Amino acid sequence: MQIDSPIKRLISISNGRSGSKWVADWLMQHPRCFGRLEESYLFQRLMYFSSPDWPGRSGGGATLHPWVNEDYLNQYLRSFADNFLTCPVEHRIKYDGQPYVIEKSSANHMAIDFIRKLYPSSYFIIMYKDGKNWVESLLYHKSKAVQDRHHHAPTIENMIEMWQRTMSVIENAKNDDHVLGVRYEDLLKSPVQCRDITAFLGIEHHKDITAWSDNASFNWDRQYDFDRWKTLPKDVLNKMEAMNGALISNGYEPV
Numbered sequence: 515m516q517i518d519s520p521i522k523r524l525i526s527i528s529n530g531r532s533g534s535k536w537v538a539d540w541l542m543q544h545p546r547c548f549g550r551l552e553e554s555y556l557f558q559r560l561m562y563f564s565s566p567d568w569p570g571r572s573g574g575g576a577t578l579h580p581w582v583n584e585d586y587l588n589q590y591l592r593s594f595a596d597n598f599l600t601c602p603v604e605h606r607i608k609y610d611g612q613p614y615v616i617e618k619s620s621a622n623h624m625a626i627d628f629i630r631k632l633y634p635s636s637y638f639i640i641m642y643k644d645g646k647n648w649v650e651s652l653l654y655h656k657s658k659a660v661q662d663r664h665h666h667a668p669t670i671e672n673m674i675e676m677w678q679r680t681m682s683v684i685e686n687a688k689n690d691d692h693v694l695g696v697r698y699e700d701l702l703k704s705p706v707q708c709r710d711i712t713a714f715l716g717i718e719h720h721k722d723i724t725a726w727s728d729n730a731s732f733n734w735d736r737q738y739d740f741d742r743w744k745t746l747p748k749d750v751l752n753k754m755e756a757m758n759g760a761l762i763s764n765g766y767e768p769v
Contacts, residue, residue: 519596522613523635523637524633524635524636525637526618526619526637526639527641528618528624529642531620531651531652531655533643533702534620535618537639537711538551541711542616543722544712544723545720546720547616547717548613549615549618550616554619555621556595556598556617556619557595557628557632558621558625560595560628561628588632599615600615623683626683635692638694640683640684642680642684643697643698643699644698644699645754645766646757646761647740648673648677649673649674649677650746653670670754671753674754674757694714751769754769
């Protein structure tokens with residue numbers, strides 16, 4: 515039996531360390547948008563249950579138990595996501611039957627196909643920035659993230675691969691009307707590009723979000739140092755040369 519979801523429109527916002535939190539916070543000022551600002555990694559965790567390696571599948575292989583077919587499993591996972599995403603009281607007050615529910619997690623863009631199984635009409639906003647500064651930002655925050663969240667600390671090679679994969683996802687989705695890549699540097703230099711995001715989502719550029727972005731507590735243009743990556747140790751810079759091809763093809767200067 516097909517069960518309707520109360521969530522008609524899901525907005526997925528990712529990539530960490532690239533302005534995704536600001537964009538999520540800004541969109542939540544819109545009267546039709548609500549969500550959680552904290553990282554939930556909801557869909558990355560739910561994907562585990564649809565994986566062939568999930569112990570709940572017969573023998574740990576690719577076959578589900580006879581009474582659990584793929585459609586049943588996806589509906590169950592979506593039901594869990596529905597409850598998780600809409601449970602806070604303040605969200606229900608704002609909920610009007612046709613909301614845009616925002617789910618901001620760093621790696622959502624790596625789960626697009628899975629999220630679409632649960633919410634076919636989802637929109638995906640993928641933030642990205644110069645890979646050199648993205649690596650620098652991860653290195654700067656890595657020790658705190660490991661301490662606070664017990665994350666596995668990625669290597670420089672892991673970071674480079676992660677950035678390149680993100681750029682590949684954006685490139686492969688350039689003709690997808692429900693996927694928007696937003697360049698962080700362009701947004702910093704010209705906040706008016708926020709209108710591109712509301713146009714992409716098909717919602718009014720409401721006065722509430724205009725006022726919020728106009729009164730943001732930082733100066734877009736001056737607080738961001740585009741040359742921060744140059745302060746990295748020489749051995750790190752040498753490793754980062756592996757990303758030069760992808761940097762150049764995406765309009766960034768090489769290391």
